[in-house]
Amino acid sequence: MAACETCGNDYDMSFEVHAQGAVHTFDSFECAIQRMAPICEHCSCRIIGHGVQDGGHWYCCAHCAREKGAMALVDRA
Known part of the structure; x- marks a missing residue:
């Protein structure tokens, strides 16, 4: 499990986005959009x-x- 960097939810189905040399962890596409x-x-x-x-x-x-x-x-x- 990993915590979403936008909302802080610790979710067993979180995912990573790799962009411009950084790794970001999110629990939903909505949170990924809001952050990135x-x-x-x-x-x-x-x-x-x-x-x-x-x-x-x-x-x-x-x-x-x-x-x-x-x-x-x-x-x-």
Whole structure:
């Protein structure tokens, strides 16, 4: 058993995520998302899909990117 690093639950079916040289332990995908998913720089939601990037800035969608001035990003080509 291992404790989830997000909620602290000590769960017999916890799992590890290996990312960027670190190992993280979670009891659910929900906790993994809350800890690891980037945050949209406009609306602050967790980016659990592909998201969009402008330079070093991450957004959940092209609308949020445009709201921050990244006018070249679109949802559809």
